[in-house]
Amino acid sequence: MGLAKTEIFTDLQNEIALFAKVFGHPARVAILQHLFKIDTCVCGDLVNEIGLAQPTISQHLKELKNLGLIKGNVEGTSVCYCINTENWTKMKAVMLQFLDQDLPQTTCC
Amino acid sequence: MGLAKTEIFTDLQNEIALFAKVFGHPARVAILQHLFKIDTCVCGDLVNEIGLAQPTISQHLKELKNLGLIKGNVEGTSVCYCINTENWTKMKAVMLQFLDQDLPQTTCC
DNA sequence: TTGTTATATTGCAATATTACGATTAATAAT
DNA sequence: ATTATTAATCGTAATATTGCAATATAACAA
Numbered sequence: 106m107g108l109a110k111t112e113i114f115t116d117l118q119n120e121i122a123l124f125a126k127v128f129g130h131p132a133r134v135a136i137l138q139h140l141f142k143i144d145t146c147v148c149g150d151l152v153n154e155i156g157l158a159q160p161t162i163s164q165h166l167k168e169l170k171n172l173g174l175i176k177g178n179v180e181g182t183s184v185c186y187c188i189n190t191e192n193w194t195k196m197k198a199v200m201l202q203f204l205d206q207d208l209p210q211t212t213c214c
Numbered sequence: 215m216g217l218a219k220t221e222i223f224t225d226l227q228n229e230i231a232l233f234a235k236v237f238g239h240p241a242r243v244a245i246l247q248h249l250f251k252i253d254t255c256v257c258g259d260l261v262n263e264i265g266l267a268q269p270t271i272s273q274h275l276k277e278l279k280n281l282g283l284i285k286g287n288v289e290g291t292s293v294c295y296c297i298n299t300e301n302w303t304k305m306k307a308v309m310l311q312f313l314d315q316d317l318p319q320t321t322c323c
Numbered sequence: 324t325t326g327t328t329a330t331a332t333t334g335c336a337a338t339a340t341t342a343c344g345a346t347t348a349a350t351a352a353t
Numbered sequence: 354a355t356t357a358t359t360a361a362t363c364g365t366a367a368t369a370t371t372g373c374a375a376t377a378t379a380a381c382a383a
Contacts, residue, residue: 130231197314213286
């Protein structure tokens with residue numbers, strides 16, 4: 106199929122999966138790390154920094170923007186991107202809750 | 215293509231993406247949540263619990279096992295699965311480092 | 324041995340993802 | 354106005370993912 110049966114899972118499970126999915130490509134990880142490092146930068150900088158073609162970077166930026174993790178601001182012919190700190194914090198809370206569960210005491214091996 | 219250019223990214227970026235990718239499907243999130251909740255369970259229980267076909271669950275379990283996040287133990291005709299707590303802790307450290315970066319002070323909008 | 328149960332593997336169809344060339348749109352500079 | 358610059362969009366090829374039916378495997382039971 107190639108299509109997840111989202112309807113049989115909880116909203117939280119689907120939300121976690123959606124966030125995780127967007128982090129599931131090293132280019133998007135690299136974009137976010139770069140934005141954290143230098144606060145704001147234009148699309149062209151990311152193209153140079155990362156080394157993928159401009160349409161490819163643009164596509165990755167779009168996915169990050171769709172999930173609300175970054176914001177873009179048009180400045181002349183450039184577009185300046187930055188972390189959406191409010192949404193990042195919300196996302197982090199969701200992911201931490203998942204990652205930070207109490208480890209089981211019993212294991213099977 | 216459908217194939218990430220992993221060679222242009224750092225080991226850490228690729229590692230983060232690999233972990234995130236495995237969390238990028240709600241079935242695998244659900245499996246892990248269930249294992250955290252009841253410590254250990256056999257494959258068949260997960261099939262009932264989650265509601266996907268047995269081969270599908272088996273495939274998701276394999277991916278979690280390949281990344282080292284769960285362990286499987288053969289018990290007669292059943293296989294008992296549990297969280298690999300040591301590797302989970304290691305994974306968590308990597309992901310937290312990524313998620314918990316200091317928020318930028320400057321934004322572009 | 325024969326059958327039963329539980330899980331893994333194989334094969335495949337449907338869909339999604341990744342990457343990029345070509346093009347478009349929008350602003351800026353001359 | 355014309356041209357350059359920047360980024361988004363479109364179209365498409367290559368590959369990956371998801372889900373399951375069918376089958377294989379492995380352990381136990383009678």
